[in-house]
Amino acid sequence: MARIELRNLRKDWPGVTAVDGINLRVDDGSFVALLGPSGCGKSTTLFMLAGIYSPSDGEILFDGARVNEVEARDRNIGIVFQSYALYPHMTAAENIGFPLRFQGLEKAEADHRVAEAAALVQVDQLLQRRPAQLSGGQQQRVALARALVKRPRLLLLDEPLSNLDAALRLTMRSEIRRLQRHLGITTILVTHDQIEATTMADRVVVMNRGRIEQEATAEDTYRRPRSLFVAGFIGAPPINLVPALAAGDRVTAGEVGLRASRPVTGEVVVGVRPEHLRLAASGVHGRVAAIEPMGREVLLALDGPLGRIHLLIAVGAGMPAEGAQVHVDFDPADTLLFDRSTSLRIEDVTLTPDAVVAV
Amino acid sequence: MIPAVALKQIEVSGSARPDWAALARRTRVRGMAGQIALAAFLAIVSLPIILPYFWMVVISFTARTGGVSADVLWTACAVIVPAVLLYSLVHLVVFSPGTRLAAGVGLTVVALALLAWLVGSRLHIDNYRFLWRANLVEEIRRKATAGGQFPSVWTAFTNSLALALSQTAVIVTVASLAGYYVSRFAFRGRALFLHGMLVAHAFPAMTLIIPIFLTLYWLHLLDTILGVMLVLTAIELPFYVFVMKGFFDSVPWEIEMSAMTDGATRRQAFVLVVLPQVRVGLIAVAVFAFIRAWEEYIFVRTMLIENKNWVMSLYLYWVADDVMGVDYGIVAAVSIFYVLPSLLLYVFCQKYLTQMTIGGIRG
Ligand SMILES: Nc1ncnc2c1ncn2[C@@H]1O[C@H](COP(=O)(O)OP(=O)(O)OP(=O)(O)O)[C@@H](O)[C@H]1O
Numbered sequence A: 001m002a003r004i005e006l007r008n009l010r011k012d013w014p015g016v017t018a019v020d021g022i023n024l025r026v027d028d029g030s031f032v033a034l035l036g037p038s039g040c041g042k043s044t045t046l047f048m049l050a051g052i053y054s055p056s057d058g059e060i061l062f063d064g065a066r067v068n069e070v071e072a073r074d075r076n077i078g079i080v081f082q083s084y085a086l087y088p089h090m091t092a093a094e095n096i097g098f099p100l101r102f103q104g105l106e107k108a109e110a111d112h113r114v115a116e117a118a119a120l121v122q123v124d125q126l127l128q129r130r131p132a133q134l135s136g137g138q139q140q141r142v143a144l145a146r147a148l149v150k151r152p153r154l155l156l157l158d159e160p161l162s163n164l165d166a167a168l169r170l171t172m173r174s175e176i177r178r179l180q181r182h183l184g185i186t187t188i189l190v191t192h193d194q195i196e197a198t199t200m201a202d203r204v205v206v207m208n209r210g211r212i213e214q215e216a217t218a219e220d221t222y223r224r225p226r227s228l229f230v231a232g233f234i235g236a237p238p239i240n241l242v243p244a245l246a247a248g249d250r251v252t253a254g255e256v257g258l259r260a261s262r263p264v265t266g267e268v269v270v271g272v273r274p275e276h277l278r279l280a281a282s283g284v285h286g287r288v289a290a291i292e293p294m295g296r297e298v299l300l301a302l303d304g305p306l307g308r309i310h311l312l313i314a315v316g317a318g319m320p321a322e323g324a325q326v327h328v329d330f331d332p333a334d335t336l337l338f339d340r341s342t343s344l345r346i347e348d349v350t351l352t353p354d355a356v357v358a359v
Numbered sequence B: 001m002i003p004a005v006a007l008k009q010i011e012v013s014g015s016a017r018p019d020w021a022a023l024a025r026r027t028r029v030r031g032m033a034g035q036i037a038l039a040a041f042l043a044i045v046s047l048p049i050i051l052p053y054f055w056m057v058v059i060s061f062t063a064r065t066g067g068v069s070a071d072v073l074w075t076a077c078a079v080i081v082p083a084v085l086l087y088s089l090v091h092l093v094v095f096s097p098g099t100r101l102a103a104g105v106g107l108t109v110v111a112l113a114l115l116a117w118l119v120g121s122r123l124h125i126d127n128y129r130f131l132w133r134a135n136l137v138e139e140i141r142r143k144a145t146a147g148g149q150f151p152s153v154w155t156a157f158t159n160s161l162a163l164a165l166s167q168t169a170v171i172v173t174v175a176s177l178a179g180y181y182v183s184r185f186a187f188r189g190r191a192l193f194l195h196g197m198l199v200a201h202a203f204p205a206m207t208l209i210i211p212i213f214l215t216l217y218w219l220h221l222l223d224t225i226l227g228v229m230l231v232l233t234a235i236e237l238p239f240y241v242f243v244m245k246g247f248f249d250s251v252p253w254e255i256e257m258s259a260m261t262d263g264a265t266r267r268q269a270f271v272l273v274v275l276p277q278v279r280v281g282l283i284a285v286a287v288f289a290f291i292r293a294w295e296e297y298i299f300v301r302t303m304l305i306e307n308k309n310w311v312m313s314l315y316l317y318w319v320a321d322d323v324m325g326v327d328y329g330i331v332a333a334v335s336i337f338y339v340l341p342s343l344l345l346y347v348f349c350q351k352y353l354t355q356m357t358i359g360g361i362r363g
């Protein structure tokens, strides 16, 4: 088990900076998710932690000691790759036992450890099969057992669930979470699936273009996103972002006027999540352009003076038809205000309703 | 919305039930016709390749000093061709593997019996005397030619084996290491290196024969197996490096990374995890390298002079040169003896060789 710290970590590839100076602390025994869009440098960060890539700059510390120069094989890290990276010519048992070959264990002891790890992830019936004879989910479990068998101080998971079907993903999510709690092992999960990140991890690190946008609990990334990027990335369906003008304590976006709790000036962006909008008798008007059923709820796309706005409403009576003119309303306390020039959220401002300008 | 008229038409055509049985029969007939055409085509195309080899075999077991007659060949063909045709017919009509096998065995027995009866008395192994009589050629010609004594065929065989095995060993080792390096590492001049190798491979090595000859002379490697081996290896290597690079390219990075985080050194990862993935490539390269060395003629003809250094191709050449027109049987027998190792190797490793293009196709 270990406490991990990254200081100004940086990785330059020819022509592209994959990781652009990140600082991060991961507490001993905690579960952190690195979340971000494709190509934002998640895997690169992970591979630097594992010792596969060496950083261009900055420091990696395990329990306060610099490990930049320590080779991958000496770091004692368990890693599950996105492709699982099982060794095709070995059986599941040989795969799981591979890390133990380098530890000089007695054969009996090694066999025992393999059986133990296999039981932990419930692949004890499949030990004699080769990877090609295993399903995706089974391969994933074998890869997990191989990562755990050496009792690593740090477990790294690179999009471990992205190749599984929806049902299996759900099972493996709670499975991995249970294992992590049970073993108390420091874990870093890389994913571009926000649900995966928010349901599994204690803390979520949102990355964008090689930088950390926000590091917070799952709830904070949703309720108090630090930037426009985080607001847009967290939450599904995505938040509505409407450009607005602020002058004094008044914020105006098209026909909507809001009153800010303190003076704000300049160009701002108002964010309202689709689940915080509701149909009303009056308010912002728009024409229903599309109706998208999403199980218990329905996503409506409205075209109005504010551009296209999405709102999520419960299925039930009073559903407008396509093409209908409707009005939507919201509680201004649910809105988020961003500074357009810095893309950062303007904190400690609450909005209250002001007059709706009639059009 | 589909107009009502159109709907009506769909209903009408839908109500005329198709004759499923007729359709199935048509597919079957077409499939069989296609198979027959394909088999016929392959048979005709392979005839010019198979017939000379077959004739060589027949000659080596039937010819006597003085000349060759073709009647045994035609008799044998008259038995074998109908047998093969009959078996093809069985294969087309019968689908149970058991019956097919029984038919195959039965036809083989009948054909063999017929052959034994028709030409059995004409077969002999005298032409293979060279295997145990070292001075055979001199005996036939009554005098030594081609610079003195003929060596025993086993001397040539051993030389060929030494040449082919050492060349194979060097090529497999160097090509796999270099292919791995080129596949995995970015280094200054990598693109130039790759292009250079392609050019080197496309370049006709024959044009270098005089400089190579002189170089070997100065190095005192002329007329040694080692010298020829080094030259041939150098000429062949670029191609094999490319082939191995292709195989290594198709081994995912991750399993190597995984091995290294699992505690392996880079070298251990290479040996324990990467090499097993390119096993097919190694086998293919080894077989091709061996066969190429075994069949090499031009360079060994130029650079091996003394008869104690002859390899099999030279032995065959001098035998043919000395007794041709007198004793075709011996030439044919030596030829058979010469191609047998390559042929066996090829047959046993065929399934790996056909996979070579798969790995090699990625640049
Ligand atoms: N070995 C490499 N050589 C050059 N560039 C690389 C290399 N590996 C990654 N990159 C680049 O670095 C950037 C970050 O890549 P990385 O693999 O870390 O992204 P990621 O966040 O893991 O994305 P994904 O979700 O698609 O896996 C990308 O622009 C990528 O093209």
Ligand SMILES: [Mg+2]
Pocket (backbone or CB within 6 Å): A042, A043, A044, A158
């Ligand atoms: Mg990645």
